[in-house]
Amino acid sequence: MTFKDFNFKEQLQKAIEEAGFKEPSPIQEQAMPFILNGKDIVGQAHTGTGKTAAFGLPILNRLKGKSGVEAVVIVPTRELAMQVSDELYRFGKFLGINTATVYGGQAYARQIKLIENASIIVATPGRFLDLLRGEKIDIKPDFVILDEADEMLDMGFLDDIKEIFTFLPKERQTLLFSATMPVAIKNLAKTILNEPEFVTLTKSDVTNAKITQTFYVVDERERDDALIRLYDFKNPKKSIIFCRTKKEVDRLSTFLVSQGFMAKGLHGDMEQRQREEAIRAFKTSKLEILIATDVAARGLDVNDVTHVFNYHLPFDSESYVHRIGRTGRAGKEGVAISIVTPHEFRMLQKIEKNIGTKLEAKIVPNISSVKTKKIADLKQQIIDQEIKDYALELVEELKEEFDISTIAFKLASMISASTYVQGNNNIGKSESDIKRLIENSLRGGDESSGRNSRGRGGRFSSRGSDRDRDRRKDTRSGSGDRNSRPSSDRSKFPKSDKPSKPRTERSRKRD
Template sequence: MTTAFKDFQIGEDIVKALSNMGFENPTPIQEKSIPVALDGRDMIGQAQTGTGKTTAFGVPMIEKMDMNQSMVQGLVIAPTRELAIQVGEELNRIGQDKGVRTVPVYGGQDIQRQIKALKKRPQIVVATPGRLLDHIRRKTIRLDQIHTVVLDEADEMLNMGFIEDIEAIMAAIPSDYQTLLFSATMPKRIQTLAERFMNEPEVIRIKSKQLTVENIEQLFIEVKEPQKFDVLCKLLDIESPELAIIFGRTKKRVDELTEGLLKRGYSAEGIHGDITQNKRELAIKRFKDQTTDILVATDVAARGLDISGVTHVYNFDLPQDPESYVHRIGRTGRAGNKGQALTFVVPREFEHLKSIEQLTKHKMTRKKIPSYDDVLEGIQQATKDNLLKAIEDQDSQKYRHVAEQLLDEYYSVEVVSAALKLLAKEPDRTPVKLTAVSPLRVKKVRGGNDSGQKRNRGHQGGGRYKGGKPQNDRRSNQRGQKGNKKRRNPNHK
């Protein structure tokens, strides 16, 4: 029997909010995690990105919120600003009917603006580690009433060098709290963190989603960085996708790609972590309605997209980690339909291509860069298809009299040729220059930083104790705290 959200011991306000979001039945990680978290137990959830982790921890966290309490009660720590924004948006949607408010805080945004938002007494804060430490130092976020702490994508935070910051944050929380840790992998340092700060956590493992490739044609083109945009436009002209998603590695890349496509006459919209939720929803609605043919997106912004009818996925930039490739191309080839996924690879990125092929157990087919003649042939074929469709629709009867007049004066081949020329979209060569993106190095860590930030500690902006204790002092203090478990309620199971 299929479990539904209403089967959990949660309030009707949360069930209603989930229903409004289109969620009726939980994913495997949600089905296993929510009862454990509702029971107050510490938990480690090992699951890949895109499995529904935010709802898995968001539902029990929001269910436990005391609406008479005006202090922060829930804390989510995330590795990147984009993920913090996304998690904050989803938690706000889950908690909207109950009145639970979530505020994201992250480096790169004006801290005074964040302080102003925090003064409105949100129940949940989603934060990147460096900026959270800054707020703790300023006493603009108080930790006295925290009952739930979530570490989201813990292995990513380890890769980015944030583990010591997390240890400092958790050691600073005075209250007895429940810890929910989510990680795609479980390296030794994460296990050590769990041993130190968690109380007999329940471990829930969800197998990585297997990629079904039968309906997806996977191709790659070797192309130099400056050629990418023109090659993309050639492919769009040749293939005339009904609905296409183009993935860029950074927010700036998405903005520039979208602007360039619009300059050349394509119907395109872009989504990434910096656009408002209203704009994102409007862009996705237009794409679903096929008002827009092309959606340009970062990995983070495209999480959770469920759009039928996507015929093509273009990886304009290789993703930072192979798992992201799986999620990207899974947007096409759905419900038994055929789909095509094409990836641009610069010469120095072939090691990454190999790692993707190892994960998917599928060798991609090399495709040549199309020529100008290929483009003309593709345009002519698309125009012919459009004309035949118009004939089949039989919606051209009101033009019949004009057609008969033309055929009285000209040969039929001349008339049809002229009509095709008028209908055809000639290749647009408007100059477009994109900011170059460096090729990926051979990867030793998992990644997926939507912003293209450097992976060094404290890069979040305000991520250090400015004017406070020197870094070495703080580290030595942390070492002095080693072995100190957080305080636990004697009745805690």
């Protein structure tokens, strides 16, 4: 199926083609026919599946072009309001559709003036309700959309939403979209929707099938070391790290910057200007890492996030779904990595049960493995590098003082500095540790140690004894120093840890 099959208006189809859209996503393919036929719907789909286009395209197609506001989109955060507004403008630009973005922190007079000339309002609940209560606006929209309804519930906006609908006409088409369906959202749907159609992805699709989900078990004191080692090994292009608290965001961002990463924090105590600057820098790749709380990252829409890291597991599965949904967007593949302690293992299993997906257990790569990968990546980078004219001139100048082999050795020594790996050789639990941990948790044993049983099985494809053997060798040789570099280590790692391109010196500084 293609977007042409929906028979959109010519101007709308032109914008769709210009945006590079060809085939609809599952939520778009299922939801748009109902919306075009005037039906209320409840759509359940995780973030990044194209929900904005799923409601935006059919609504734009059905707008009559009359004066006044014809559609209202209510979203949980100002960041999401701006993003939805931008996307609707992009699709509606050839239709002459104006969009007003309404959220707190801006002057009422300016927003009211924008509304007077708009066909669509994209608003956060608090400011929109203020305008309605104060009778500053008088609108009768034909279409009302609630986007990220479960996020608005978590943020305490449920009562505001209910009151907003008392100001809206009863004759309307209402669309509700949510990644998860808690009881409160189901009850809300019953009160504001009229005989809705339900568009629900299967439970296994609640988390995007294109997102690889893994976890690493470490002791509490090893979280920072494990995070650095995983960044060294995976070398993500653009990533988000989720923390539970604002204090943890500030501490971790300071730590990562001290380690040479281009990183910034994002949380609710920051001024709006600072938050917008951080998000803009992240979108334009001036930042490679954004460290955020769940609340701050709500509505964050960046299509090229390659990895999501859970520095701590969230307290509930809904937050987990929203977190990992920041990667694997727009049909791309993504990676979600959780760092957990033995004490958090039960929480991990609860999340797995609720989302209907098993996360793959892995061990943190040791120094030898990371260094081998870095050297292989560096060799490939040299092979792929085209020869520039200015490089030829430089080499000719150097040949006046050194022979060609010496020049090559010196240049190789310079670039090989990027293969340095810091930290202890082995970080986190071994495969056999985690297997015992899994077995103990299934038996209801002590999840903090995982040492009371020695059964077989687990989630690993390689043998756990290799890692344990390395640990014993490290203990005998005294190689536990943070800056140690053992010369031989043969741990096996799951094949799903795919190589990525090496980090350039400009984006990563190392001592």
